[in-house]
Amino acid sequence: MATKAAVHRLTQDYKKLIREPVPYITALPLNSNILEWHYVVTGPEDTPYEGGFYHGKLIFPKEYPFRPPRIIMTTPNGRFQTDTRLCLSISDYHPDTWNPAWSVSTILTGLLSFMVETAPTLGSIETSTAQKRMYAIQSWSFNLNDALFVKLFPEIVKKIQDKMEEKKRQEEEQKRQRNSDVDLSAEAYTAHELQHGIATGLWSNLMLILGVFAFAYTVKALLQNLA
Structure with missing residues (x-):
């Protein structure tokens, strides 16, 4: 006592x-x-x-x-x-x-x-x-x-609860941001692949056309020689 x-x-x-x-x-x-x-x-x-x-x-x-x-x-x-x-x-x-x-x-x-x-x-x-x-x-x-x-310490309990809520909000926001970054990366990759595909297709068509012209020229030259 x-x-x-x-x-x-x-x-x-x-x-x-x-x-x-x-x-x-x-x-x-x-x-x-x-x-x-x-x-x-x-x-x-x-x-x-x-x-x-x-x-x-x-x-x-x-x-x-x-x-x-x-x-x-x-x-x-x-x-x-x-x-x-x-x-x-x-x-x-x-x-x-x-x-x-x-x-x-x-x-x-x-x-x-x-x-x-x-x-x-x-x-x-x-x-x-x-x-x-x-x-x-x-x-x-x-x-x-x-x-x-x-x-x-009820007042400190309230402060802790507020901190926990704020931390939870920040983690959720970071998670959303990471998901958003992943989506943007996927979109950028898809756009790049599309552009690459278009460019490849155009180049292939151009080469085919040039090939046809070259073949036609060769055939024409051959016929002239025969004549």
Whole structure:
């Protein structure tokens, strides 16, 4: 059970987070347990995480703010292991570096900063940029299949659904364009073959006519010689 000091501090942290939102971060505590917070990191532009939504949680000790929280990420992301305590200077792995003046906003800002870096730590993994981009797209369906995520973050759910619809429209448009290109290529090929056929036919007729004239000339010349 949280101490009064922890409840008071976390309540103040929540009010601050609403008043001064952290870019690319959404977070809130469970109604049933103020010590358990859930967050969503929206992948920043110009990073391999762009377009992704990464769900995780902060588990605060009852002694907060005098002890740091446990930090866990749930959505596969290519940067951190999932459902594993992350070893960060702002997490419970390093109580010796913890500063009680730090707030939830500070913790989440630090998490985002570390996510877009490449420095290894306990709980981090190495993946290619292409893999991270793949995880970003896959995060949509992963999160929509998480009942708690859907319940806690309805606005983000709407954003994901909109992105999925837009991606579907783009894929359909690309498919139509490919089919159109194939049809045009077929038409161009047919026209080329037709032109080639006409040209071949004309050339064949011309050669036949020339052949007839040549034969007639030869016959005429032969008759003259005989005369």
